[in-house]
Amino acid sequence: AQTVTQSQPEMSVQEAETVTLSCTYDTSESDYYLFWYKQPPSRQMILVIRQEAYKQQNATENRFSVNFQKAAKSFSLKISDSQLGDAAMYFCAYRSLTQGGSEKLVFGKGTKLTVNP
């Protein structure tokens, strides 16, 4: 079974600075998606960024970018120019694309990000 590990329960960053959240995963599959989701205090999970494993190019979405290292099974999220609104729980998630594989997302335990003014 696939597992997702987020080794940083909490992180903090100064407003306008850059922060990197870590995620590693364990799988024997070659085809999959990886995601970062954000959960603000309102509880609603929002997709931040997605990476297809077959793509070598790292995904970017405005101030958010990932460092995807397939061989190392590492998928970190970099937030540039941090804003107060970035404060939230961030979850890394894995989804199999293997034929016959589960279609569920497997989540890590999350990293709580605090942004200091």
Place this chain on the structure above:
Amino acid sequence: GAGVSQSPSNKVTEKGKDVELRCDPISGHTALYWYRQSLGQGLEFLIYFQGNSAPDKSGLPSDRFSAERTGGSVSTLTIQRTQQEDSAVYLCASSPRRNTGELFFGEGSRLTVL
């Protein structure tokens, strides 16, 4: 509606009572998921629907938990004989079709069992 709607938003019940949690997915979304989030924990998968079928119900923690989906739309998660360890936020998500990966989440139903 525009997003995934869950009700009730908050539910307080006594140990041993049954509860029903409802999820109304985004119109046209064929896949529907239930997750459980306990305090300070990540998201624990419960069950996944494709249409009205549940190809993966491996995460249901016990036979006290059941879920159904009707008309390819609304889903109900039922917990019978609730226990204190069932206290958590129950999140529902939907997805427009297979293999897109992205899930659209509701705001969850917070269940407190006294």
